[in-house]
Amino acid sequence: MAQKVYAGKTISVTDDGYLTDPNQWTKDIAVEIAKEEGIELTDKHFAVIEYIREKTLKGDALTIRTIGKSDVIDTKGFYELFPGAPLKKASRIAGIAKPTSCV
Amino acid sequence: MKKIVILGAGTGGTIMANKLRKALERDEWSITVVDKDPNHYYQPGFLFIPFGIYNKYDVIKPKASFIPAGVKFIINEIERVEPDKSTVYLTNGQILEYDFLIVSTGTHIKPDETPGLLGREWRKSIFDFYTHEGAVALHHFLKTWEGGDMVINIAELPFKCPVAPLEFAFLADEFFVKKGIREKVNIYYTTPLSGAFTKPKSSKMLGELLKEKNIHIIPDFYLERVDDENKKIISFDGREVKFDLLSVIPVNMGADWVARSGMGDDMNYIATDKYTLRADKWENIFVIGDASNIPTSKAGSVAHFSSDVVFENLMAAIEERPLIARFDGHSNCYIETGFGKGSLIDFNYETEPLPGTYPLPGIGPFGLLSNTRINHYGKVMFRWIYWHLLLKGRELPLESQMTMAGKEF
Structure with missing residues (x-):
């Protein structure tokens, strides 16, 4: 466990840099985490991030496929917004736990 | 007469039919198993067929030979389930009502x-x-x-x-x-x-x-x-x-009837309590094996290890007792590594695969996360165990709950 300062607030994060408490998340924090990932957030990014937050906090486990099938974005677009590892990056920016693949 | 319906006669469904028929009085409880395929496939054996190690007949036996006497076995496709009416509809027009339903229709390639x-x-x-x-x-x-x-x-x-x-x-x-x-x-x-x-x-x-x-x-x-x-x-x-x-x-996705019934998530898996193995939404439905959304491997060993919990909790539900048996996500896989050697992993919801010995701490004979000949023989012998003991719900010298004994951490 570590502490980091985002948008002037001290936030506790995991060793991988994921927020430990999704309730500490704000849009300003998201912008700063996104910068660390090399991403400049747009409204499109925020639409996806809010969808991910809403679903996850409701208890749904998300996969790239389920997000790609949602009305918010398709898989290709998801990769374009968060290149490389979209679910991991988007989850980190959305202030939720690191996605686990249940194998 | 009260009724239990089991959908799917693969590893999980077959074990449950055997366990339940032994435990429940025949004049009080009817048990019906439905599956669309008359053949039981030993699925771990598919891996060996491409390389000529097993032939195509080595992995098939009739499902009916593993369904115990006193259990009705219907070979037909499931059209849909209406969980709020506790009713199963088959594609041939047959209608099955149930007091308890066990879903064990697995996952399939798409x-x-x-x-x-x-x-x-x-x-x-x-x-x-x-x-x-x-x-x-x-x-x-x-x-x-x-x-x-x-x-x-x-x-x-x-x-x-x-x-x-x-x-x-x-x-x-x-x-x-x-x-x-x-x-x-x-x-x-x-x-x-x-x-x-x-x-x-x-x-x-x-x-x-x-x-x-x-x-x-x-x-x-x-x-x-x-x-x-x-x-x-x-x-x-x-x-x-x-x-x-x-x-x-x-x-991979869950069975098509799950989608037709509106009972699953986007991948046709049914939301299931990962500890009690009861469906989140319906008190008289239990889900065993790959058909559920619990966060562990989709594997026969999970269906096998979780069968004790499904059995305990179903019996508790029948007798209107609280469901106290808890599944720990235990999974165990032999890994063929080629040239007559194999590895073995053993893990659950909380503990990742660790090195050590299995099933006897310090003795083995199998080595966890090591690459040995004896592990390969374990996999070879397992086919016999599967057909002769496991499907019939017999006791195996393996704990269903994962143990830390014998693991190095």
Whole structure:
């Protein structure tokens, strides 16, 4: 466990840099985490991030496929917004736990 | 007369039919099992068919031989379930009402979920080994194949038996070495995971084995489509891998009737309490094995280990007692690593696969996360155990709950 300062607030994060408490998340924090990932957030990014937050906090486990099938974005677009590892990056920016693949 | 209906007579459903028939009075409880396929496939054996280690008859027996006397067995497709009416509708018009329902219809490959996969190259240079037909077709192809780029691809997570594609890679390496064409074959392992496997310790061990055997891993590769004209697979981030032979694990999804009944998530898995194994939404439905959404491996060992919990909790529900049995997510997989050796992993919801000995602490005979001959024999012997003991719900000398004894951490 570590502490980091985002948008002037001290936030506790995991060793991988994921927020430990999704309730500490704000849009300003998201912008700063996104910068660390090399991403400049747009409204499109925020639409996806809010969808991910809403679903996850409701208890749904998300996969790239389920997000790609949602009305918010398709898989290709998801990769374009968060290149490389979209679910991991988007989850980190959305202030939720690191996605686990249940194998 | 009260009624239990079991949907699916694979590993989980068959074990439950056997356990329940022994425990429940025949004049009080009727038990009915429904499955669309008269054959029981020993699915771990599919892996060996492409390489001629098992033939196509080694893995099939009639399902009816494993259903105990006093249980009604119906071979028919399920149309849908109306859980709020506790009723099952079959495609032949038959209607089954139930007091308790056990869902054990598993997970299945869905090649049609990936564009281009079912095109002109399907079963010509593209094969799956997760079905009997696919494994047999690949066996015929490999007999005369002279080499080239063999690409293994995992299309989506989760999928059944997460170590099977690794085992396939190891056995393919051995097969080509023995055939004298290994230097003419490049093996590529493309996976949506960030490494050989999910959990750090086993991923490292298995990743090193891949390297040792000159199998190239291409991680974080999430399959978008297959270009069957140019024989390439293409990921969502635009990477392309050429193949002469593609061995694919297509997208896995739960049974179609789950979707028709509106009972599942996007992948047709039923939301299930990971500890009690009761469906989240319906008090008289239990889900065993791959059909549920619990966060552990989709594997026969999980169905087997969880059968004690489903049995305990179903009996509790029948007697209107609280459900106190809790499943720990225990999973256990032999991993064939080629040339007569094997490895073994044992883990649950909380504990990743660790090195050590199994099942007897300090003694074994099997070594966890090690690569030994005895582990391979364990896998070979297991087919006999599966047919003769496990399906019939007999006691095995294995704990259903995972234990830390014998593990090094």
